[in-house]
Amino acid sequence: MSEDIIYPVREDLAGLQPYGAPQLEVPIRLNVNENPYAPSQAIIDDIASSVAQAAATLNRYPDRDFPQLRASLADYLATESHVRVSPENIWAANGSNEVMTQILQAFGGPGRTVVSFAPTYSMYHEYARDTNTRWVQGQRDPDFHLDIAAVEETLRRERPSVLLLASPNNPTGTALPVDDQKRILDIAATTGPQINGRATSTIVVIDEAYGEFRRAGVPSALELLDTHPHLVVSRTMSKAFAMAGLRLGYMAAARAIIDAIMLVRLPYHLSDVTQATALAALRHSAELLGYVDSLREERDCLVSWLRENGFDAIDSDSNFVLFGQFADRDAIFHALLTHGVLIRVVGPNGWLRVSVGTPQETDAFKQALKEVTA
Incomplete structure (x- = not known):
């Protein structure tokens, strides 16, 4: 009987594979x-204690507006x-993924357009798809x-409601x-x-x-918020904060934008456990971000090493490096995997992306790359 069941999955989702x-x-x-650096025992203990306190009231719904967490995030910024x-x-929401989805729920949807420029984060297209927002992708x-x-x-032609x-x-x-951010914001004021x-x-x-x-001297877009009320700045605790398992993303924006987001958010979307863990992590922000400087230095050294060894490598302001170019990047990826090194096939054809790890992990990557490309 079950073999005869046909499920009414949305037509635009039929045959697709989930992101991952x-x-x-x-x-x-x-x-x-x-x-790559796990939290210290002191941070683990503070999180455990905070979660234990939250557990005592899990029979009650969490604070749906989480003012304490918002205040702590403001202090951190x-x-x-x-x-x-x-x-x-x-x-704030469950990862910057949910932040982006909420933005498109509030400002996108049927009859609306979202624009971005490739190569860029591959999930942007999926946020558009999941909210029934028309997707337009320009090129860098x-x-x-x-x-x-x-x-x-592109903005004047497409008149998008959102630019990512x-x-x-x-x-x-x-x-x-x-x-460039200022010029784009000025253009987008009427598009x-x-x-x-x-x-x-x-x-x-x-x-x-x-x-x-x-890098030093590169300002945050947060500096433009006061003069550009149609700007949203999205952040996450997954990367520099070493809290990828927490799933906490957040945004800063004009109150009118926040009010629109609150119309589409699910009730009580941030659990007490999530709020307690995030607040504990923010109390230790200086320690958790203590490795950022060394990761920046490791990144810049990796870019130099790649170039010295005959590869193309893009100057990076993140904790990863895009490098290439390879006639068969999939072959390089699988060859590195046989050496116990997992990187990412992503971005333009011929390029690969590697995250910045510990010095020992980076050395292992370098040695494996030299062997598989010898």
């Missing part, structure tokens, strides 16, 4: 841009980026930077210069969809998932 990087048990895992954002202008220059004239032409731009960009690692005969603004989302890894 390979999850393989190998000695060296450098494929999903994690911070003031320290990290030297920009004071009101807690009312902060919103051969050096992976944005052509502002092409961005303007990662800075640093994934998988290239390139940061979007602040002057949104027409409503009642009037042009609206395109919501510009600057995705700073890897923002803490940016």
